[in-house]
Amino acid sequence: MEPTSPFGRFWQEFRQNRIALGALIVVALIVLIAVLSPWITPQNPYDLSNLVLTDARRPPGFIGSKGFTHWLGTDAQGRDLFSAILYGLRISIQVGLVAGALAFAIGVTLGTFAAYLGGRIEALIMRVIDLQLSFPAILLALVLAAVLGQGKGPLIAALVTAQYAYFARTAHGAASAERSKEYVEAALSTPLPPRRVVFRHILPNCLPPLIVVATVQIANSIALEATLSFLGLGLPVSEPSLGMLIANGFQYMLSGRYWISIYPGVALIVLIVAINLVGDQIRDQLNPRLRR
Amino acid sequence: MTSLIRVENVSKRFTPRLTLGEKIAAALGQPIETRTVHAVDGVDLDIRKGEVLGLVGESGCGKSTLGRVIAGIHHPSEGSALLDGTPVMSTRHGKTTTRVQMVFQDPFASLDPRIRVGETIAEGPIAHDLVERREAAVYVTRWLEAVGLPADAAGRFPHQFSGGQRQRVAIARALAMQPDVLVCDEPVASLDVSIQAQIVNLFLKLRRDLGLTMLFISHDLSVVRHISDRVAIMYLGRIVETGPTEGIYRAPRHPYTRALLDSVPRLVTDSAELVTFKPIAGELPSPLAPPPGCHFHLRCAKAQPRCRLDIPARTPCGAGRDVACHFPLEDR
Amino acid sequence: MTAPLLQVENLATHFMTRSGPLKAVDGVSFSVQPGEIVGLVGESGSGKSVTGFSILGLIDPPGRIAGGSVKLAGEELVGLPPSALRAIRGRRISMVFQDPSATLNPVLTIGHQMRLAIEAHETVGEKAARDRAAEALLRVGIPDAARRLDAHPHQFSGGMRQRVAIAIALLNRPALIICDEPTTALDVSIQAQILTEMKALARDLGTAMIWISHDLATVSSIASRLLVMYAGRIIEEGPVADVLRAPHHPYTAGLLASLPANAEPGQDLVQIPGSTPSLFALPPGCAFSPRCPHARPQCGTMPDLVREGARGVRCHFPLEIRGRA
Ligand SMILES: Nc1ncnc2c1ncn2[C@@H]1O[C@H](COP(=O)(O)OP(=O)(O)OP(=O)(O)O)[C@@H](O)[C@H]1O
Ligand SMILES: Nc1ncnc2c1ncn2[C@@H]1O[C@H](COP(=O)(O)OP(=O)(O)OP(=O)(O)O)[C@@H](O)[C@H]1O
Ligand code: SF4
Ligand SMILES: [Mg+2]
Ligand SMILES: [Mg+2]
Numbered sequence: 001m002e003p004t005s006p007f008g009r010f011w012q013e014f015r016q017n018r019i020a021l022g023a024l025i026v027v028a029l030i031v032l033i034a035v036l037s038p039w040i041t042p043q044n045p046y047d048l049s050n051l052v053l054t055d056a057r058r059p060p061g062f063i064g065s066k067g068f069t070h071w072l073g074t075d076a077q078g079r080d081l082f083s084a085i086l087y088g089l090r091i092s093i094q095v096g097l098v099a100g101a102l103a104f105a106i107g108v109t110l111g112t113f114a115a116y117l118g119g120r121i122e123a124l125i126m127r128v129i130d131l132q133l134s135f136p137a138i139l140l141a142l143v144l145a146a147v148l149g150q151g152k153g154p155l156i157a158a159l160v161t162a163q164y165a166y167f168a169r170t171a172h173g174a175a176s177a178e179r180s181k182e183y184v185e186a187a188l189s190t191p192l193p194p195r196r197v198v199f200r201h202i203l204p205n206c207l208p209p210l211i212v213v214a215t216v217q218i219a220n221s222i223a224l225e226a227t228l229s230f231l232g233l234g235l236p237v238s239e240p241s242l243g244m245l246i247a248n249g250f251q252y253m254l255s256g257r258y259w260i261s262i263y264p265g266v267a268l269i270v271l272i273v274a275i276n277l278v279g280d281q282i283r284d285q286l287n288p289r290l291r292r
Numbered sequence: 293m294t295s296l297i298r299v300e301n302v303s304k305r306f307t308p309r310l311t312l313g314e315k316i317a318a319a320l321g322q323p324i325e326t327r328t329v330h331a332v333d334g335v336d337l338d339i340r341k342g343e344v345l346g347l348v349g350e351s352g353c354g355k356s357t358l359g360r361v362i363a364g365i366h367h368p369s370e371g372s373a374l375l376d377g378t379p380v381m382s383t384r385h386g387k388t389t390t391r392v393q394m395v396f397q398d399p400f401a402s403l404d405p406r407i408r409v410g411e412t413i414a415e416g417p418i419a420h421d422l423v424e425r426r427e428a429a430v431y432v433t434r435w436l437e438a439v440g441l442p443a444d445a446a447g448r449f450p451h452q453f454s455g456g457q458r459q460r461v462a463i464a465r466a467l468a469m470q471p472d473v474l475v476c477d478e479p480v481a482s483l484d485v486s487i488q489a490q491i492v493n494l495f496l497k498l499r500r501d502l503g504l505t506m507l508f509i510s511h512d513l514s515v516v517r518h519i520s521d522r523v524a525i526m527y528l529g530r531i532v533e534t535g536p537t538e539g540i541y542r543a544p545r546h547p548y549t550r551a552l553l554d555s556v557p558r559l560v561t562d563s564a565e566l567v568t569f570k571p572i573a574g575e576l577p578s579p580l581a582p583p584p585g586c587h588f589h590l591r592c593a594k595a596q597p598r599c600r601l602d603i604p605a606r607t608p609c610g611a612g613r614d615v616a617c618h619f620p621l622e623d624r
Numbered sequence: 625m626t627a628p629l630l631q632v633e634n635l636a637t638h639f640m641t642r643s644g645p646l647k648a649v650d651g652v653s654f655s656v657q658p659g660e661i662v663g664l665v666g667e668s669g670s671g672k673s674v675t676g677f678s679i680l681g682l683i684d685p686p687g688r689i690a691g692g693s694v695k696l697a698g699e700e701l702v703g704l705p706p707s708a709l710r711a712i713r714g715r716r717i718s719m720v721f722q723d724p725s726a727t728l729n730p731v732l733t734i735g736h737q738m739r740l741a742i743e744a745h746e747t748v749g750e751k752a753a754r755d756r757a758a759e760a761l762l763r764v765g766i767p768d769a770a771r772r773l774d775a776h777p778h779q780f781s782g783g784m785r786q787r788v789a790i791a792i793a794l795l796n797r798p799a800l801i802i803c804d805e806p807t808t809a810l811d812v813s814i815q816a817q818i819l820t821e822m823k824a825l826a827r828d829l830g831t832a833m834i835w836i837s838h839d840l841a842t843v844s845s846i847a848s849r850l851l852v853m854y855a856g857r858i859i860e861e862g863p864v865a866d867v868l869r870a871p872h873h874p875y876t877a878g879l880l881a882s883l884p885a886n887a888e889p890g891q892d893l894v895q896i897p898g899s900t901p902s903l904f905a906l907p908p909g910c911a912f913s914p915r916c917p918h919a920r921p922q923c924g925t926m927p928d929l930v931r932e933g934a935r936g937v938r939c940h941f942p943l944e945i946r947g948r949a
Contacts, residue, residue, distance in 0.1 A: 016642070182402040186462070189363045189394045190416040190469060191387040200415075204406050350811040351782070454899040455668075484668050484900050485838050486875075486915075489882035489893040496892055511811065518884035518893070537889065555816035559883065560844040563865035567823075567845040571816035575781050 013285055020281030023274040030271050034089040041083035042068045046239055051078045057257050073259040076248060081259065085267050088242040091235065092268070095152065096222035099159035103221075104214055106160065107167025112206065114168075115175035116198055126172060129165045137162040141224055145233040155234055159221045170213045174206035208286040215279035219272045226268055242268045295338035296505050297362060297392070297473055301371035304332040304357050329579045331357040333529035334371070336606070339473065344499065344506040346520030346537065348513060348552070350576050354529045355509045356477050362507060363394035363475040375473065390420050393466035397478035399458035403450040403465075410446030413465045422470060435464040438501075439494060456487035463494065473505045480515060488515070495519060513556050517541050522612075525549045528579060528587040531606065535613030543623045545615040547592045548572075586618065594619050627698070628655035629799055629832050630679070635692035637671075637678045640685075646903050648674040650856035651692070653929075656800065659830040661823075663847030663864060665838055667900050670853040672836045676802045679834075680719055681709040697799070715745045718793035722805040724785040727792060728777040734761075734788055735773030741795050760791040764821050783814035790818070797829065804836045819846050840879065844868055849934075852876050855901055855911035862935035872937035874916045910939065918943075 015021055033040060043050050043066070052066065056078040063069050072081040110129070114122040132140070141162040148154030178184060179202065187197045228234040229243030237244065242264045249260025306329045331354040339345045347355050360366045362373045364380040364387030372379045375389055382388050396402035403412060413435060414428040423431040433443040439460040450458055459479060466474055476495070480488040492515060498504055510516050516523060517537055524534040525546065533546040544550040554570040574591040577583055583590050589599040596619065604616045637649040649671040656662050664672050677683055679694050681701060694701040696716060701709065713719075721727060729737055738757035742748055748756070754773060761769035764787040777785055786806060793801050803822070807815040823846055825831050837843050843850060843864065850867045852860040852875070860873040871877040880886070881894040898915035901907070907914055913923040918941050929938040 013642070182396045182398060183404045185360070185365050186394065186396060186402050186465070187404075189360075189365045189387065189392075190390065190419070191364065192416060192419055196415070196419065200407070201404050205404070350813060456899055485840075485879055486667060486882065486896040487899060489895040492884070493892045493895055496890065513812070514884040518887065518889050552813060555813045557812075557816070557819065557839075557841040557845040559841045559868060559880075559885070561865050561869040563863055569816040569820045569845070571820055572813040575784065576811070576813075578781075 010285065014281060017281050020277055023277035023281075026270065026274040027278060030089060030267075030274070031093060034086055034093050037083070037086035037090050041080070041086050042066075043080040043083045045079040045084040045087050048238075053078050057252065057260065059257070060259055072263045073257075075245065075260045076252070081245075081263055084240060084245055085242070085264050088240055088245050088264060089267060089271065091239060091241040092222050092225055092243075092271070095156060095159070095225045095241070096218045099156045099163065099221045099225075100214060100218040102156065102160045103164040103217065104167050104210070107164035107169075108171040108203075108206075108210060110164070111168035111171030111173075112175045112198065112203060115172050115179060116194075116202070122172075125168075129168045129172075132165045133169060137220070138224060138227065141228060142231070142233065145228050150234070150236050152235065155225060155228065158228070159224055162224065163217050163221060166213055166217055167210065170209050171206055174209050175202055178202045178205050212279055212283040212286060215275055215282060219275040219279070222268070222275075223272055294341055296341040296376060297337075297339035297507070298374045298377070299335055299337040299358070299362065299371070300374065302332055302335045302358070302361055302368045302373060303330070303370040304354070304361055304366055305330055305369045327580055330529050330582060331579060332361065332368075333582075335526075335529075335531055337524060337531060337534070339505055339507055341472075342503055342505055343521040344508055344519055346516035346523040347507060347509045347526060348511060348516050348523060349526035350552075351511065352576065352579060353526045354579075355511075355526055358526070359394070359475045359477050359507060359509050362473075363392055364389070365394070390416070390422075390469050391471050392473045392475065393469050393471035394475045394477065395459075395462050395466050395479045398482050399455060399462050400450075400482075402462050403458060405450055407449075408446065409448055409450065409453075409461050412450075412461065413446070413468050416465065416469050420469070422468075431468065432464075435468045436461075438467060438498070439464045454487070455483050456490055459483060459491055460494065463491075463498070467498070467502070471504070473507070475507045475509070477509045478511070479508075481510065481512065492519060513541075513553065525552070528577065528582050530587060530616065532588070532617070533613070533615045534606075535611065539611055539613055543621075545609055545613065545620040546588075546617045547594050547619075547621060548588045550621055551591075586616075594621075626657060629658045629660075629697060630656040630834075631693075631695040631698075632675075632679065633693045633695070635675065635678055635694060636690040637674050637683055637687060638690040639687040643904055647690075647856050648687070648903065649678060652853075652856075652858055653692075654851055654858065654861065656832050656834060658799065659826060659832055660849065661826050661833045661835055661847045663843035663850045664834055664836045664853065665840060665843055665850065666853030667855075668838065669900060669903070671856045672838075672853055673804050675853070676719065676804050676834060676836060679802060680713055680717060681706075682713075682719075711745070714741060714793075714798070715796045716798050717800045717802065718796070718798045719802045719804065720786075720790050720793050720806045722808050724782070724789040725777070727789045728785060730777055733774050733776055734780075738773070738792055738795060741792050745796055756795065757791075760794050761788070763794060763825065764788075764791045765817060766791070783810050783817070786810060786814075787818065787821070790822070794825065794829075794831075798831065800832045800834070802834045802836070805838070806835075807842065808837065808839070815842065822846065840868065840883070855903060855906055857911070857938060858929060858936075859912070859938045860936065861929075861931075866935065870943075872935065872942040873912075873939050874918050874941075874943065875912045877943055878915075878917075 055074050056076055058074045060071060060073040061069065062073060075081055075084060110125055114125040141158045144158035144161055145155060148157060184197060184201060187201055225234055225241060226243030229241045230247040234243060235241050245264035246261050252260050308327050335358060349355055357366060361368045367381055375392055380387060380389055380392055410432045413432045417423045417431060418425055418428055432446050436443055436445050441457060441460050453461065480491050483491060508516060508519055520537050522535060523537050523540050524531050527548050533540065533549050540549060544553055551572040555572060560567055572591055577590060585601050586599045586604050589595040599618055604618045606614045606616045608614045609620060633653050635649055635652045639646040639648055652675055666672050678689055683689055689702055735754060735757055739753040742753050742756060757773055758769040761772060766772055766784060766787055780788060807818050826833060835843060835847050847864050850862060850864040851858050852873065854875050860867060860876050867876065868880060871880055878896040882896060884893060887893050896915055901911055909924040909926050913919040922940050927938050927940045929936050
């Protein structure tokens with residue numbers, strides 16, 4: 001049976017690309033184990049009373065004093081790295097998703113609103129956004145994180161501010177293009193209420209490019225968060241995210257204790273690459289010029 | 293006969309927004325060339341109750357724009373389109389009536405690809421309380437049947453239909469609003485040759501069954517001749533001639549109408565026949581800078597000095613016809 | 625009969641798609657004599673454009689020429705390396721598309737583009753190239769050609785752009801021009817100009833043309849021979865006037881009958897029932913059979929293209945030769 005809904009067809013095509021399908025499975029698995037981390041890790045790495053200092057900086061495979069094997073070794077505080085990575089992933093994904101969702105909501109509302117209203121308001125909103133887009137996001141996030149201080153809330157605020165403009169730009173472009181299409185004219189000539197035209201017709205048709213931007217931006221905000229944490233501007237030391245784990249292990253790299261930095265790094269890279277592969281496939285599928 | 297639609301002195305101009313560079317130049321006192329397109333220029337037109345009025349003319353002459361003003365998509369820059377004496381659009385609230393509906397040229401573009409056909413047809417009637425949400429399915433089936441589609445079409449998406457079927461869906465959507473007037477903008481132009489006749493026949497049937505009044509925009513002169521009671525010929529934003537179809541096709545009064553009819557290729561079925569064309573001299577002038585006087589004078593074989601100066605007014609010339617020409621043609 | 629300029633034999637062009645191979649052109653054979661204008665008509669998606677592209681070797685993956693031969697003045701083109709094809713394209717065969725913006729580069733002047741088109745095949749001086757370009761523009765009825773060479777495409781109207789595209793196709797005096805719906809996007813008045821000019825070209829320069837269109841009237845007024853395609857195959861061929869006066873294939877007959885000129889104003893047009901078939905779900909046998917008023921069980925097997933004299937038809941029950949009402 002040929003699936004009939006647009007989403008059904010989309011999924012059918014997506015499945016055909018083995019690499020993207022693999023990447024999607026990897027993303028799903030990482031998200032799953034990150035969500036389940038309190039139940040599947042041998043140790044709660046944030047609970048300082050759990051940590052044994054004599055177990056610090058042990059290589060992968062070491063059997064610690066608590067009696068379980070540290071498959072990925074331990075860090076400078078004696079944390080089990082496997083547990084720390086899962087907890088770190090959990091925080092990274094959480095921050096990435098929340099920041100991405102907020103940036104999406106704010107950006108898309110602004111962009112679509114601007115395109116629908118047109119005129120002065122549109123010009124004003126888009127000028128501000130263009131201005132902001134001319135600054136590197138990382139710079140903006142750095143400044144904001146430094147000003148707002150440490151913690152999840154300030155971090156997310158910094159990420160959202162740095163990223164909503166991408167959504168707004170994309171939404172504005174897509175919505176302006178949709179607005180001039182005949183099906184919108186048809187809706188206007190019926191006439192359908194403006195709310196329905198925007199939310200039932202224009203917005204759903206703008207989603208494809210927005211989904212692409214969203215996947216890329218979630219990966220970006222995870223990377224951005226890791227960067228900020230690496231630089232000591234992200235989350236507090238008591239809740240190490242992947243970026244901080246990498247930073248903490250960095251000083252031991254040269255003394256041969258590669259695992260403290262490398263494994264969190266690998267986890268981060270796998271996650272970001274997998275999300276990007278999924279995003280690439282979605283973009284290819286949605287790009288009319290590559291369509292058959 | 294009473295006119296159902298009355299277009300009164302409607303003009304529609306499009307002025308593209310200035311780019312930033314041009315704004316700066318203008319602020320510095322540079323003269324900026326105006327790029328205002330006079331798409332429709334002071335048009336008066338009546339559509340009588342129950343008739344099909346054909347609107348023909350070259351590409352870019354403003355047919356679609358005029359149709360969109362009548363259908364309540366564009367606000368006219370001047371004048372107004374009236375339905376039974378009341379404007380179709382108000383400045384504050386946009387379109388104020390559901391009694392004028394529109395069918396577009398491209399059924400691939402005029403249907404929302406993400407919405408099932410049933411919802412596309414039902415959403416307007418539900419929004420305007422023509423039908424209860426509960427009874428929408430039955431209502432949709434009725435209109436699908438009216439355009440010759442099976443009831444199960446309601447559950448499908450536009451991409452699952454052929455071009456001709458999609459155009460039927462678009463027609464059903466317009467009809468479900470129970471309009472008195474249907475504005476059709478080149479409704480068969482993008483369809484397969486073998487399908488065009490099916491849709492033309494559908495329009496003929498709907499007209500017989502529902503007594504619809506229609507504005508039928510097309511550049512296919514033979515289809516217009518077939519379906520219309522009267523035609524209006526448009527040139528560069530103005531109506532140059534109107535009248536009953538047969539009269540105009542048999543004996544055009546305006547030199548442009550004559551030239552247009554002469555340049556239509558005919559089906560040649562005699563190999564001995566020497567085919568010649570009589571192309572209109574020159575190009576369609578730019579609507580950015582239409583020529584003064586009669587817009588057609590640059591290409592007109594009969595033009596006199598006066599044509600360059602005075603805009604010819606629409607003048608009745610018998611048999612329900614009128615023509616905007618200083619030197620109208622006689623019968624051939 | 626003289627030796628044909630172009631001889632297409634059993635041409636098959638397939639596209640690999642997700643739903644399996646799509647036989648866009650499925651065994652097409654025809655020939656074009658020097659100076660002859662051949663009309664190619666048919667439903668949308670019947671393979672007219674793909675036939676044109678295949679002759680030029682312009683089929684990109686996922687498409688490929690799956691079989692058959694294309695001979696230009698006796699020389700086989702199928703299987704030639706891309707460089708050899710490039711040397712032929714634009715010089716011995718050129719193409720005009722429906723949309724002139726597909727041919728014209730918006731950022732270069734017309735003159736520059738025309739010079740590039742000449743220099744792709746021979747080395748000429750700038751002055752000589754300009755002269756030749758101006759001459760080609762004059763030929764297609766663009767007044768003041770020498771000055772227009774310095775204009776950019778956007779400074780021309782749609783009809784003039786199409787004429788520039790035709791002028792570029794003419795530059796190297798090709799023996800064959802493939803015109804893919806060159807007037808479909810244009811107004812009747814401009815169409816009449818272009819038809820007039822193209823006819824004069826064929827007469828004066830002896831250029832042969834394949835004129836792709838779906839408008840029977842246009843084709844009948846320019847071509848001398850007609851090919852009718854349906855679902856990837858030629859289903860009828862013959863001298864234009866003969867085919868249109870007395871079509872043998874029910875599809876051709878249906879098309880002609882459905883023209884508004886054949887019905888009283890306001891009366892129903894004769895319509896071909898059903899819709900254009902999907903190339904993935906063709907019925908067995910004659911592809912037109914589900915829509916054909918004359919279909920009988922025998923139509924479940926594929927009819928051959930039977931040629932008799934100048935005419936050919938692919939139908940088990942060709943219509944009798946009779947004058948049309
Ligand atoms: N939204 C718009 N913004 C700016 N200019 C426009 C707009 N719509 C139409 N125009 C211009 O107005 C003129 C008339 O256009 P319109 O679409 O009404 O012509 P038409 O007669 O329908 O032509 P066609 O046969 O090609 O459909 C054209 O010059 C066109 O470029
Ligand atoms: N690049 C491609 N990939 C896949 N299928 C293709 C490609 N190009 C053409 N086709 C298919 O080949 C078939 C023939 O197409 P073609 O463009 O030759 O039709 P046509 O007769 O020129 O129609 P039209 O009148 O619409 O131009 C169609 O079914 C089309 O979908
Ligand atoms: S008014 Fe003059 S220029 Fe215009 S059409 Fe008539 S004769 Fe020609
Ligand atoms: Mg139009
Ligand atoms: Mg084609």
